[in-house]
Amino acid sequence: MKRGTSRIQRRKARREKEKGWRFVESGFNHHMYQQIKGGSEGDEPGKWKHCEHCWRAYPTGSFKYNVTDAYEMLFCPYPDCEGDYVIDSQPWESVKASFSDLPEKPERGIVYMLAWEE
Numbered sequence: 001m002k003r004g005t006s007r008i009q010r011r012k013a014r015r016e017k018e019k020g021w022r023f024v025e026s027g028f029n030h031h032m033y034q035q036i037k038g039g040s041e042g043d044e045p046g047k048w049k050h051c052e053h054c055w056r057a058y059p060t061g062s063f064k065y066n067v068t069d070a071y072e073m074l075f076c077p078y079p080d081c082e083g084d085y086v087i088d089s090q091p092w093e094s095v096k097a098s099f100s101d102l103p104e105k106p107e108r109g110i111v112y113m114l115a116w117e118e
């Protein structure tokens, strides 16, 4: 194939990518987590992050990555979300500080929309 990729090749690539997801819980010692140097501030074990893509919360150290991804990025652990683990999330405490009606400890799978009061 000289020019571009065929539809079959593209489909195959997509299937490979779908198969390539790995989900990690409490992966503080995981080699992928080590690459981001332990995350960012507020990423200590036991804390929570809030994803700005899907608005859901997850415990720090929970993430997914794709074995077919040459960039070796970490993503939001929810299967249907493409949020970046580092860039697209905030520590729950920061979010909580701005939105007082949020619970002290979030729950998995709940969408916490952050709507500024008018």
Ligand SMILES: [Zn+2]
Pocket (backbone or CB within 6 Å): 051, 052, 053, 054, 055, 056, 076, 077, 078, 081, 082, 083
């Ligand atoms: Zn997300």
